[in-house]
Amino acid sequence: MKTPDELSVLFRSHGLRVTPQRQRIFQILAQSSTHPTAELVFAQVRQDMTTISLKTIYDVLNELVELGEIQQLDFGEGARRFDPTTAQHHHLICERCGQVRDIFAAFRDVQIPSSQRYGFSIRNAEVTFRGFCEQCKQAGTSSEAWRPRTKRKEGDTQYGNATGSSSRPKHGQEPMVHPPQPNRGG
Numbered sequence: 001m002k003t004p005d006e007l008s009v010l011f012r013s014h015g016l017r018v019t020p021q022r023q024r025i026f027q028i029l030a031q032s033s034t035h036p037t038a039e040l041v042f043a044q045v046r047q048d049m050t051t052i053s054l055k056t057i058y059d060v061l062n063e064l065v066e067l068g069e070i071q072q073l074d075f076g077e078g079a080r081r082f083d084p085t086t087a088q089h090h091h092l093i094c095e096r097c098g099q100v101r102d103i104f105a106a107f108r109d110v111q112i113p114s115s116q117r118y119g120f121s122i123r124n125a126e127v128t129f130r131g132f133c134e135q136c137k138q139a140g141t142s143s144e145a146w147r148p149r150t151k152r153k154e155g156d157t158q159y160g161n162a163t164g165s166s167s168r169p170k171h172g173q174e175p176m177v178h179p180p181q182p183n184r185g186g
Ligand SMILES: [Zn+2]
Pocket: 094, 095, 096, 097, 098, 099, 132, 133, 134, 135, 136
């Protein structure tokens, strides 16, 4: 991606609007290495430009994609991500927190068997590695020990064993029967 100043020149040369809000979006993308979604860009711009709309974010992102300055990625998360690095590269994605890292390496062995090429001439291939990042690996193991396992029965200690006369008044014992209800995923 070009620098924010170069992008302003480029936008003007294409008859596209350049406003302080749009320039702020350029800056955020230029500093970003996290492959943000439009919503994440929106949240960041809104910190100092409270009147900006999500539509403006989408407009600028789409214009940048059309100009070939950023690329959009779809990792099947339900939201597109935007990548200011347009040179061929690959990605490493955390399945727990969604963190995406760039990988610049040549995977020469990625080949399609000739029986499954369907007449295509292949231009490039992008490889996505999935797994858990450092933090999520640690969170994953410690959350096992986090389960609350004390289940106290309340009642008995208050009344019973103080004096000998442990005759608790029991009025009519009405059996409050609750039919077992299907309780999924508690
Ligand atoms: Zn993670």
